Structure formats: structure tokens, C-alpha cells
Amino acid sequence: MxxxxxxxxxxxxxxxxxxxxxxxxxxxxxxxxxxxxxxxxxxxxxxxxxxxxxxxxxxxxxxxxxxxxxxxxxxxxxxxxxxxxxxxxxxxxxxxxxxxxxxxxxxxxxxxxxxxxxxxxxxxxxxxxxxxxxxxxxxxxxxxxxxxxxxxxxxxxxxxxxxxxxxxxxxxxASERAAHRAALIAHLEAHKDVLDEEAQRRMYVNPLRVLDTKNPAMQDMANTAPRLFDFLxxxxxxxxxxxxxxxxxxxxxxxxxxxxxxxxxxxxxxxxxxxxxxxxxxxxxxxxxxxxxxxxxxxxxxxxxxxxxxxxxxxxxxxxQDQEPLAAPECQVYMVHQGESAQRTCALLAEQLRDAGLHVIVHAGSSGFKSQFKRADASGAAVAVIVGDNEIQSQAASVKWLRLSDEQTEQQESVEFEQLAAVIAARIL
Structure with missing residues (x-):
């Protein structure tokens, strides 16, 4: 069983x-x-x-x-x-x-x-x-x-x-509180009939806390109690x-x-x-x-x-209550790849990007481009770096800007591997 x-x-x-x-x-x-x-x-x-x-x-x-x-x-x-x-x-x-x-x-x-x-x-x-x-x-x-x-x-x-x-x-x-405490206890004893169970328990051990009551029936008693300030x-x-x-x-x-x-x-x-x-x-x-x-x-x-x-x-x-929820992207750069060689290349390029101060996720495992891009967009990344056989042969990654700034006009461009970290860092950081 x-x-x-x-x-x-x-x-x-x-x-x-x-x-x-x-x-x-x-x-x-x-x-x-x-x-x-x-x-x-x-x-x-x-x-x-x-x-x-x-x-x-x-x-x-x-x-x-x-x-x-x-x-x-x-x-x-x-x-x-x-x-x-x-x-x-x-x-x-x-x-x-x-x-x-x-x-x-x-x-x-x-x-x-x-x-x-x-x-x-x-x-x-x-x-x-x-x-x-x-x-x-x-x-x-x-x-x-x-x-x-x-x-x-x-x-x-x-x-x-x-x-x-x-x-x-x-x-x-302490001496001023002691004098007030004696006067306060006398006041509480004189109004014992309106004190709730908690107030009666506190009356002799912590009488100041009795005045901090939220009980409506005790408010008049609390309002007329001796004020500590008058004993200072x-x-x-x-x-x-x-x-x-x-x-x-x-x-x-x-x-x-x-x-x-x-x-x-x-x-x-x-x-x-x-x-x-x-x-x-x-x-x-x-x-x-x-x-x-x-x-x-x-x-x-x-x-x-x-x-x-x-x-x-x-x-x-x-x-x-007064502001929009804070957007929390998982990374700044999402690495998209096709094939084992491309995945290994992405792992090395990602380390170079991190050396430049960027936050990077390399897609784990093998999936189709469509699935990887969907994941890249959900991550909140500003840019997707794409590496496949063609990119390895040309030693240049395809860089797709997922969230264009006002100054950007090109949504996708080719960037040499050696320049990749500098180009992306210059636009994001």
C-alpha cells in the first residue's frame, strides 16, 4: 500500500x-x-x-x-x-x-x-x-x-x-514614573468596575499599559487618568x-x-x-x-x-498602495543556441558578458528557437544573443534587442564575438 x-x-x-x-x-x-x-x-x-x-x-x-x-x-x-x-x-x-x-x-x-x-x-x-x-x-x-x-x-x-x-x-x-504609578493605580482602583479582565491583571504589574486600551468601555477612565507628563x-x-x-x-x-x-x-x-x-x-x-x-x-x-x-x-x-509593482527581470541578456557546439560557445560568451558586469542566462538544455525566444521574452531580458552553426562559422552572434530604447532603430544586428560584451554593455549599463 x-x-x-x-x-x-x-x-x-x-x-x-x-x-x-x-x-x-x-x-x-x-x-x-x-x-x-x-x-x-x-x-x-x-x-x-x-x-x-x-x-x-x-x-x-x-x-x-x-x-x-x-x-x-x-x-x-x-x-x-x-x-x-x-x-x-x-x-x-x-x-x-x-x-x-x-x-x-x-x-x-x-x-x-x-x-x-x-x-x-x-x-x-x-x-x-x-x-x-x-x-x-x-x-x-x-x-x-x-x-x-x-x-x-x-x-x-x-x-x-x-x-x-x-x-x-x-x-x-524612573522616580517620576514611580510617583505617577502610585497615582495611576489609585485611579484604576477607583474605576475597577469598568476594567476588563486584561486591565485588572495589569493594574498592579504594568498599569501604564492599561491606558493603551482599545476597549471603548474604558476610554473615559483612560482619558481622566493622571498624566505622566504632569509628574515630570x-x-x-x-x-x-x-x-x-x-x-x-x-x-x-x-x-x-x-x-x-x-x-x-x-x-x-x-x-x-x-x-x-x-x-x-x-x-x-x-x-x-x-x-x-x-x-x-x-x-x-x-x-x-x-x-x-x-x-x-x-x-x-x-x-x-501608491506605486506600480516593481518589474523584476531575471537577467539582462538571454543566450539562445542551436546544437551542442553552439551551447558550449554560449557558455563561454556568457562568462565574457558577466565579466563586463552583465546578468546573463544561458538557455538550459535543447529546445527549438521558438520555445527559447518565448522563454527569453518571459525572462524580462533586454537582449537575446543567438548562436547557431552560421554564427560559429562567422564568429559573430546575432543580437536581437527585445526592448528597444528610444535611441535604437535596429532590432537585430550581427556582432563579432570579440566585441559582443562591449557592444551590449555600452547600451545596457
Whole structure:
């Protein structure tokens, strides 16, 4: 009896990126790398897998990420508790501490890649999704906070995105948050009858997150809650004024949102989000802020830090709403041949074309000319190079331009083998 196997498929919330779709990703990544380089940021690549304690300590034991969303397991070989990274910041800080990156100077670093959270898949947020993460380590002051926001405003302009708005808040320092926390818990206790189950669970362990509720029945309670901003001392207020003044100088519009807290425990002082109404309920495209205590918390020497993360799926979703899908040709030159000798000749000519910087596909196997030309056209190539017995005898290839430019009038011409790479490169590159 033949054994029947279930058809294999990707895991729920894990999405394949096929060649046509990934071209848009590569285009965005190229733009992002150039944008970050213009501000002096360099790439850092950290492991996907870290010790669970890194995220529990850094993100916070009672955050949604640590409590419910992390992909964690025990290593069967040695019993280590491990987690697939749910965000980049903790791992980048750990690497900076481990390798003494802040020993002699601050660091401007970034990372791009997949992160993992076990939550309900939704628009722009999968269980494996991707982030652009940017961190300024060892740099204090409102000037750096403002520069990060100005960087993001520039990225939106580069991408032609005009409907992303900035929300801004300050979380102050630990002592100020402690005073506010006591007042907030008292407020929540006085309105316990309107708190849902999740809010009651969070009331004593993470009361700030209660204010971030989407429950309509709790909005009046949240709107009348004590504002953290009212508990800030002059130093924290001066830092926030410094950020706002620099944004005003640059003409960056923003909204003060006293309920903006972010979902991670390590933030202090400035926090911000860039949001849109064009992605449904999941409207946050980018979020970040200052986290001056995290480096010391994870075992390093106390140092300031600030950063942000962009969800790539959401950014691509937003970007693609306003532009045509990006054409992604497989190659620039497609080699068409007839006969074994011609195929071998094409293989050698293709190497010469690649030496000249061209992208080349040599038709694999043997097929008729009609079939090969159909494949050449489907590849998106600008030119087909044809080699048969006549071309080998004359040592000149037939070159057929599949996509003529405005300057070209000849659709097909004969080009000597020795001149082939130079002629094609001059027209394409």
C-alpha cells in the first residue's frame, strides 16, 4: 500500500516571499541602506537565537511579548532556555556589551531581518515578520532623539509617503514614573468596575499599559487618568522641550499623545510613533524612543541609548498602495543556441558578458528557437544573443534587442564575438 503524506505547507503566520515579490523588498532594503549610511549608521548582525533571560530582563517580565508571544524552548542538549528574537534592541545591546563597542566611542548601528512573535497573524504582522532596527548607543541629549525623527521624516519623503503622522510623548525617569504609578493605580482602583479582565491583571504589574486600551468601555477612565507628563521634573521637561524645539526648527509636525507608552519596559524620556490610517487597525509603521537604563540593566557600564524599529511588511504595504509593482527581470541578456557546439560557445560568451558586469542566462538544455525566444521574452531580458552553426562559422552572434530604447532603430544586428560584451554593455549599463 502506498503511504499517503499530508501536503507540506508553510506554518501559520510564516510567509514565503517569492522571486517577483522579493524584488520590492530588495529595492526597499537598498534605499534603506543608502539612507542610513547618509547619517553614519553601520550594519550589525546578531543571532536569531538568544538566551531567554536576555529578553525577559530587557523587555520586561510582565510585557505581552515575554508573557505570551515569545518562541521559547529548552535546548535538549544542555538544558539552556532559548528564545527566537522577538525584537532587535536587546540583542544589539548585548552584543555591544559583550564586544566592548562603547569602550572608546558611541555607536550608530542598524539591523534588518526577521523577528518572531507567537501572536494572531494580522495585516502587516506575521509570526515571522521583519524589522529595520536603528540604534544610537552612548549618545545622550534631545538632539539625538530629534535627529532620529528627522531621519524618519526623510525616509518617508524618499518613499513618497505623505500620510504618516508623528505622535510624541515623554515617559520621564524612573522616580517620576514611580510617583505617577502610585497615582495611576489609585485611579484604576477607583474605576475597577469598568476594567476588563486584561486591565485588572495589569493594574498592579504594568498599569501604564492599561491606558493603551482599545476597549471603548474604558476610554473615559483612560482619558481622566493622571498624566505622566504632569509628574515630570524640570530636567525631563527640558529634554522633551529640546526635542520639540528641534522638530519645530525643521518644520516637522507632531501631536503630543500623553497616552503613548510603547509596549516595552526599557523606555524612558522620549517615546514616539509614526502612524497611518491606511493600514486598518494596525496603523503603527514605526516606533521608538530613549532607553538610557537598558545597557546597565543587561550588565554593561551605564550609557544612554535611543532607537526605533520599522515594520517592513507594514511599510511595504503602505508604499505599494501608491506605486506600480516593481518589474523584476531575471537577467539582462538571454543566450539562445542551436546544437551542442553552439551551447558550449554560449557558455563561454556568457562568462565574457558577466565579466563586463552583465546578468546573463544561458538557455538550459535543447529546445527549438521558438520555445527559447518565448522563454527569453518571459525572462524580462533586454537582449537575446543567438548562436547557431552560421554564427560559429562567422564568429559573430546575432543580437536581437527585445526592448528597444528610444535611441535604437535596429532590432537585430550581427556582432563579432570579440566585441559582443562591449557592444551590449555600452547600451545596457
Amino acid at each position: 502506498t503511504q499517503q503524506f499530508q501536503k507540506l505547507r508553510a506554518l501559520t503566520g510564516m510567509k514565503d516571499l517569492l522571486p517577483g515579490e522579493s524584488a520590492q523588498w530588495e529595492h526597499l532594503e537598498e534605499l534603506v541602506r543608502e539612507w542610513l549610511a547618509s547619517y553614519g549608521y553601520r550594519n550589525m548582525r546578531t543571532p536569531v537565537l538568544e538566551f531567554t533571560q536576555l529578553f525577559a530582563r530587557g523587555i520586561g517580565e510582565v510585557t505581552d511579548i515575554v508573557e505570551k508571544e515569545m518562541y521559547s524552548f529548552t535546548d535538549s542538549l544542555n538544558g539552556d532556555k532559548l528564545t527566537m528574537r522577538p525584537e532587535f534592541t536587546a540583542g544589539m545591546v548585548r552584543a555591544s556589551i559583550e564586544h566592548n563597542l562603547l569602550y572608546d566611542r558611541p555607536q550608530r548601528v542598524y539591523a534588518m531581518g526577521p523577528v518572531f512573535r507567537h501572536e494572531r497573524p494580522q495585516r502587516g504582522r506575521y509570526r515571522q515578520f521583519h524589522q529595520i532596527d536603528v540604534e544610537a548607543l552612548g549618545l545622550p541629549g534631545p538632539d539625538v532623539d530629534a535627529e532620529l525623527i528627522l531621519m524618519l521624516a526623510r525616509l518617508w519623503r524618499l518613499l513618497g509617503l505623505n500620510d504618516i503622522r508623528l505622535e510624541l510623548n515623554s515617559l520621564g525617569q 521634573q524640570e530636567e525631563s521637561k527640558a529634554h522633551f522641550r529640546g526635542v520639540c524645539e528641534r522638530l519645530d526648527d525643521a518644520g516637522i509636525a507632531y501631536t503630543l499623545n500623553p497616552r503613548l507608552v510603547r509596549g516595552l519596559d526599557y523606555y524612558n524620556l522620549t517615546v514616539f510613533e509614526w502612524v497611518t490610517d491606511r493600514l486598518g487597525a494596525q496603523g503603527t509603521v514605526c516606533g521608538g524612543g530613549r532607553y538610557d537604563g537598558l545597557i546597565e540593566l543587561l550588565g554593561g557600564k551605564s550609557a544612554p541609548a535611543v532607537g526605533f524599529a520599522i515594520g517592513m511588511e507594514r511599510l511595504l504595504d503602505l508604499w505599494q
